[in-house]
Amino acid sequence: MTLARTTSINLLGLKGEPIEIEVDVSNGLPAYSLLGLPDATLSESRDRIRAAILNSGRNWPNRKVTVSLSPAWLPKSGSAFDLPIALSILTASGQLRESDLSKAFFLGELSLEGNLRPVRGVLPTLIAARDLGIKRVIVPRENFQEAGLLKDLEVLAFSNLSHVISYLESGVRAENPTLIELPKEVAKHDMSEVAGHVENKVALEIAAAGGHNLLMIGAPGSGKTMLAERFSTILPPLDEDEAIEVSGIHSIAGTLKDRNVLSTEPPFIAPHHSTTIPALVGGGSNTIKPGACSLAHRGVLFIDEAPECDSGILDALRQPMESGSVTISRSALTASFPARFILLLAANPCPCGRFAGRGRSCQCTSLQVRRYLAKLSGPLLDRVDIRLRVESPTRVELSTSNAERSESIRIRVMRARAIAAERFAPESFKLNSQIPPSLLRERYRPSKDGMALLHALLDKEELSARGFHRTIRLSWSIADMSGVDTPGKYEVERALLLRSGIPGE
Numbered sequence: 001m002t003l004a005r006t007t008s009i010n011l012l013g014l015k016g017e018p019i020e021i022e023v024d025v026s027n028g029l030p031a032y033s034l035l036g037l038p039d040a041t042l043s044e045s046r047d048r049i050r051a052a053i054l055n056s057g058r059n060w061p062n063r064k065v066t067v068s069l070s071p072a073w074l075p076k077s078g079s080a081f082d083l084p085i086a087l088s089i090l091t092a093s094g095q096l097r098e099s100d101l102s103k104a105f106f107l108g109e110l111s112l113e114g115n116l117r118p119v120r121g122v123l124p125t126l127i128a129a130r131d132l133g134i135k136r137v138i139v140p141r142e143n144f145q146e147a148g149l150l151k152d153l154e155v156l157a158f159s160n161l162s163h164v165i166s167y168l169e170s171g172v173r174a175e176n177p178t179l180i181e182l183p184k185e186v187a188k189h190d191m192s193e194v195a196g197h198v199e200n201k202v203a204l205e206i207a208a209a210g211g212h213n214l215l216m217i218g219a220p221g222s223g224k225t226m227l228a229e230r231f232s233t234i235l236p237p238l239d240e241d242e243a244i245e246v247s248g249i250h251s252i253a254g255t256l257k258d259r260n261v262l263s264t265e266p267p268f269i270a271p272h273h274s275t276t277i278p279a280l281v282g283g284g285s286n287t288i289k290p291g292a293c294s295l296a297h298r299g300v301l302f303i304d305e306a307p308e309c310d311s312g313i314l315d316a317l318r319q320p321m322e323s324g325s326v327t328i329s330r331s332a333l334t335a336s337f338p339a340r341f342i343l344l345l346a347a348n349p350c351p352c353g354r355f356a357g358r359g360r361s362c363q364c365t366s367l368q369v370r371r372y373l374a375k376l377s378g379p380l381l382d383r384v385d386i387r388l389r390v391e392s393p394t395r396v397e398l399s400t401s402n403a404e405r406s407e408s409i410r411i412r413v414m415r416a417r418a419i420a421a422e423r424f425a426p427e428s429f430k431l432n433s434q435i436p437p438s439l440l441r442e443r444y445r446p447s448k449d450g451m452a453l454l455h456a457l458l459d460k461e462e463l464s465a466r467g468f469h470r471t472i473r474l475s476w477s478i479a480d481m482s483g484v485d486t487p488g489k490y491e492v493e494r495a496l497l498l499r500s501g502i503p504g505e
């Protein structure tokens with residue numbers, strides 16, 4: 001045997017492309033060449049693989065070794081090919097049988113000592129492998145729990161190359177780990193921990209029901225962050241497919257350890273206002289990594305002190321918010337990641353943060369205040385349906401301690417979403433926040449008295465066209481929360497209240 005072949009997967013975004021690994025060992029001066037657009041990490045694989053083979057008690061063929069990864073035009077990245085390349089070299093040099101190599105799909109990075117190191121993106125890689133009809137996979141020990149999520153795959157895990165080799169040769173497994181039953185997740189936060197804020201919590205509930213983006217303006221310490229951090233606890237939990245998708249994104253980003261492997265809790269991602277555009281939307285030079293807005297997919301993206309963001313940061317969110325995904329291009333590569341999240345923004349009322357109606361100790365001029373809040377206007381804010389003024393709770397509110405738990409709020413949210421889902425069954429969208437403007441005046445318009453109120457405000461120029469659309473979308477969510485068929489005057493009035501404290505409108 002001088003030629004060995006095996007299949008691997010190269011990840012582009014969440015999508016895995018099959019790669020054929022071909023190793024040829026032929027007579028000639030000892031040399032090693034790796035063909036097929038490898039990135040830097042992959043190019044360095046030679047040293048890792050050579051040392052790992054020698055340290056596993058096998059021979060390195062002192063001949064001409066050619067490793068070819070095809071399709072050749074597709075740039076390939078990462079260290080997950082180490083294990084399949086090493087095993088192919090052993091096969092091509094007669095140290096393993098060809099039938100051994102076809103026993104499984106292999107994935108893993110090798111250390112110089114021959115240990116198998118965990119790799120990123122195991123979940124999406126194995127989903128792609130499963131789609132190719134692969135039944136058995138061999139992964140590094142530390143990726144076992146993640147790989148084990150895919151129930152229709154036989155997953156074997158080993159911690160070093162020699163254990164893999166002896167399994168292939170003899171069928172004996174030196175290691176036989178079992179999946180750990182993960183403890184039921186206990187949410188870190190609960191809405192009941194926030195005293196007062198009764199109306200703000202109702203607004204968050206409406207936002208959760210309709211998938212509405214939300215802006216909170218209030219002084220530091222008024223409770224904006226506490227409310228935001230608990231928002232994801234009232235969103236519907238993820239179903240199994242959604243959880244696998246979200247875990248897959250976190251696996252590629254290397255942030256899976258921050259989440260329970262198959263967490264059904266919607267993610268809560270809060271980038272600092274000093275974040276960069278690549279960190280926010282995704283990027284990277286070698287491997288393309290998802291950004292905060294993909295990590296927040298099916299959950300919440302929270303940006304505190306939003307007016308402090310560098311210009312361009314908030315605008316960068318527009319494209320993902322419109323399309324629900326992010327597409328990143330790097331020379332020959334294009335990768336996309338899903339990015340459907342609810343955006344929560346928080347801002348102080350003025351640059352110093354002490355502004356409170358009549359000033360108190362605030363020294364900001366009205367021009368400074370206007371400029372500060374003007375940073376929050378523009379096209380992004382057109383997609384923010386709810387704007388709240390958040391005030392610190394009064395002493396009386398703080399002393400009452402019967403706040404509702406997230407769990408029971410979540411049940412109402414799920415009921416409202418179910419009503420909307422039924423109504424939108426023939427549509428391509430599921431949430432009230434996604435109703436296109438054209439349908440708001442026709443198929444999904446409020447009842448007569450509700451429309452009359454809106455038209456009166458439009459006539460008096462107290463409502464813009466965009467405000468008109470937002471109000472109708474919100475009124476549907478309010479109607480769904482209370483089991484009303486079609487929003488009427490009452491729901492429209494309440495929706496109008498949720499838009500109070502709006503900069504630039």
Ligand SMILES: [Zn+2]
Nearest residue numbers: 350352362364
């Ligand atoms: Zn101020």
